[in-house]
Amino acid sequence: MSKLTIPENYTSALDLYETQVAIGKLRTIFEEKLATAISLKRVSAPLFVNPSTGLNDDLNGVERPVSFELKETGETAQVVHSLAKWKRMALKEYDFYDGNGLYTDMNAIRRDEELSNIHSVYVDQWDWEKVITKEDRNMDFLKDTANRIVGAIYDTADEICRIYPALTNDLTREVKFLTTQELEDMYPDNSPKEREDLITKKYKTVFLMQIGDKLASGEKHDGRAPDYDDWSLNGDILFWNDLLGRAFEVSSMGIRVDEKALDEQLTKAGCDNRRELTFHKMLLNGELPLTIGGGIGQSRVCMLILKKAHIGEVQTSLWDKETKEKCKEAGIRLL
Numbered sequence: 001m002s003k004l005t006i007p008e009n010y011t012s013a014l015d016l017y018e019t020q021v022a023i024g025k026l027r028t029i030f031e032e033k034l035a036t037a038i039s040l041k042r043v044s045a046p047l048f049v050n051p052s053t054g055l056n057d058d059l060n061g062v063e064r065p066v067s068f069e070l071k072e073t074g075e076t077a078q079v080v081h082s083l084a085k086w087k088r089m090a091l092k093e094y095d096f097y098d099g100n101g102l103y104t105d106m107n108a109i110r111r112d113e114e115l116s117n118i119h120s121v122y123v124d125q126w127d128w129e130k131v132i133t134k135e136d137r138n139m140d141f142l143k144d145t146a147n148r149i150v151g152a153i154y155d156t157a158d159e160i161c162r163i164y165p166a167l168t169n170d171l172t173r174e175v176k177f178l179t180t181q182e183l184e185d186m187y188p189d190n191s192p193k194e195r196e197d198l199i200t201k202k203y204k205t206v207f208l209m210q211i212g213d214k215l216a217s218g219e220k221h222d223g224r225a226p227d228y229d230d231w232s233l234n235g236d237i238l239f240w241n242d243l244l245g246r247a248f249e250v251s252s253m254g255i256r257v258d259e260k261a262l263d264e265q266l267t268k269a270g271c272d273n274r275r276e277l278t279f280h281k282m283l284l285n286g287e288l289p290l291t292i293g294g295g296i297g298q299s300r301v302c303m304l305i306l307k308k309a310h311i312g313e314v315q316t317s318l319w320d321k322e323t324k325e326k327c328k329e330a331g332i333r334l335l
Contacts (some may be wrong), residue, residue, distance in 0.1 A: 002115030002323045006330045007243050010309050013166040016333055022164060023302050023314055029159050030301060031126065033152040035103060038145060040128055043094065045104035046086060048077040054227075054277025055085045063112045079109045084228040085279050087129035088256060088291050096289070101130025106295065115319065117244060117310050118300065122317040129256075129293030137255050137290060139209075142233055143177055145292060146207045149251060150175050150237060157305045167307060171239060176203035179210045180221035192221045193247075200240045200247035209235035211252075213268070226265035227274060227283075228293075229254035243309055250301055253294025259284050310334065 014022055034040065048068075049055045056065060056078050066079040080086070083106050090102060106127035113119050132141070150173060157169040178199070180192075187195040200206045212224030212231035224231060234254025241248035257265060262283055266272050274280050282288050302314040310327060312319060312334035319327075319334060327334050 002119075002320060003117070004323055004326055005117050005244055005309070006326065006332070007245075007309050010243075010330060010332065012309075012313065012331070012333070013307050014164060018164065019306065019308075019313065022160065022306055025163065026156060026160050026302055026305060027298060030152060030156040031103070033155055034126065034128070034149065034296070037148040037152045038101065038128070038130060039099060040101045040103040040130065043090065043102045043104050045083055045090075045106060045127065046080065047107060048079045049086065051076060051078045052277070054274060054279040055089065056080055063110060066109045066111055080106070081108055081110060082106060082123075082125065082295055083127040084225070084293065084295070087127060087293055088228075088288055089279065089282075091129055091131055091289050091291060092287075096131050098131050098133050101128060101291075101293070103128035105298075115323070118248070118303070120299070120311050120315060120317040122315060124298040124315060125295040126298060127293070127295045129291050131289045132255070132292050134290060136292070137230075137233065137258065139233065142209070142235065142255055142292070143175075143207065146177075146235060146237060146253065147175055149253070149294075149296065150205060150207075153239075153250065153301060153305075156301075160305050167305070169305075170242065171304070172204035174205065176206045178206070178208065180208060181210065181215050183208065184215050184217060184221070188217070195221075196238060196247040196249075200238045204240045206238040206247070207235050208238060209233075211236065212265075226257075226269035226271055227262060227280060228256055230257050230261040231265060232261075239304060241304065243307060248300070248304060249297075250304065251294055251296045254292065256291045256293060257283070258290060259286055 067076050069076055104127050106125040108123040110123055113121055154171050154173045157171050161167045161169045183195045211222050236249050237251040238247045238249050299311050299315040308314055310332050316335045
């Protein structure tokens with residue numbers, strides 16, 4: 001059975017029909033606000049890629065991609081885990097210029113995902129990427145971008161709550177910024193996820209930075225692939241989810257690796273074999289633009305704003321029999 005939390009006395013504020021209509025409105029409103037906030041244009045994106053290009057996201061390096069053979073060519077294709085690398089290549093191919101970027105609907109299958117209230121095998125994100133200058137590769141620019149995205153989410157919640165008075169916007173626009181090392185120093189005896197819960201419950205909206213490298217304890221806060229985010233210039237946007245009583249990640253983002261950061265992180269991660277892949281060769285040769293980018297969970301944002309207890313209330317996926325039975329008993333309508 002998946003990890004399941006049943007909130008006490010849970011009742012959805014919107015019925016099934018209202019929920020479906022609200023999801024459509026929410027996605028439209030947020031896309032417009034996001035595009036305006038950080039200067040993005042919508043593009044189409046692939047569902048699968050050729051693994052030899054190195055364009056698929058390796059996530060934590062242990063997840064197995066879904067693969068299939070193309071009848072016509074005999075080549076193997078991989079369903080994307082995310083578009084972290086593809087987007088950067090697309091910015092070059094589509095001639096995007098400094099200060100402008102793209103966003104797209106990213107749909108993925110993560111077959112090894114541990115299922116829970118907030119995790120599904122089906123992943124839907126707004127993936128975005130933006131061209132920046134060398135001078136933009138700093139913490140202030142990263143923080144400003146995170147603030148703009150939080151503002152877009154907060155303003156979307158405001159509009160949706162005006163349309164549906166049964167909902168209330170209890171999000172906090174003001175962001176608490178801190179690094180994973182600062183968080184470990186504050187709560188040295190807690191696990192990384194417990195630390196996230198403690199700090200997010202206190203400040204409501206948190207941007208937790210510098211994820212991927214080892215902390216002073218010798219442990220990592222969380223895993224990150226070595227070939228897209230610069231581990232010193234990335235972060236997660238967390239909101240406090242009062243319904244589930246936990247920190248709720250809606251976005252992972254960061255300033256992307258340049259040649260120096262990629263070289264160092266590939267060695268640290270024991271992934272030097274990737275240097276021969278097309279994407280990595282281009283990046284190490286300085287042939288790709290400097291960028292910032294990330295993914296924003298579409299179902300996560302819908303869950304948060306529409307006050308849903310389970311991700312299956314806002315997306316259609318597959319669940320084990322026991323989870324479906326327990327959700328039905330608790331009045332949680334899985335799609």
